[in-house]
Amino acid sequence: MTEKSASVHWQGQGKKGQGQISTETDALKAYPYGFGSRFEDDRRGTNPEELLGAAHAACFTMAFSFACDKAGFATESVDTQARVRLVPQGDGFLIDRIALTLKAVVPGIDEAKFQEIAEGAKKACPLSRALASVPEITLSATLDKAR
Incomplete structure (x- = not known):
């Protein structure tokens, strides 16, 4: 049996807010995401x-x-x-x-x-x-x- 984890910190409101995704292995460490990287063409972050x-x-x-x-x-x-x-x-x-x-x-x-x-x-x-x-x-x- 194995269990892995990831976490997100979000700051700000809705479309103007920014999140940071981290994984327990640090493959992602405070990696940015937000409205722009999810719904627009902002390549500075990732998305779900x-x-x-x-x-x-x-x-x-x-x-x-x-x-x-x-x-x-x-x-x-x-x-x-x-x-x-x-x-x-x-x-x-x-x-x-x-x-x-x-x-x-x-x-x-x-x-x-x-x-x-x-x-x-x-x-x-x-x-x-x-x-x-x-x-x-x-x-x-x-x-x-x-x-």
């Missing part, structure tokens, strides 16, 4: 959707690599991108789609087995399970030839 995408991509990538190991295939390289879409809904917002894009080099695997393992990993990854309320989680998986 970007962090959620990073977490989902990381979790899925590990689940895929572990599933390949279990099936007898060693992953050489795995690259995953997660695009998280935030849309207005009523007076608030909703994450209505997460699109995962996987590119991997897995020597000796055929396309059908590759797709089967990728889909299984998408369903089994703890973050995918935690995000089950997201209406659409897609996966585009590409098997690359060994480099």
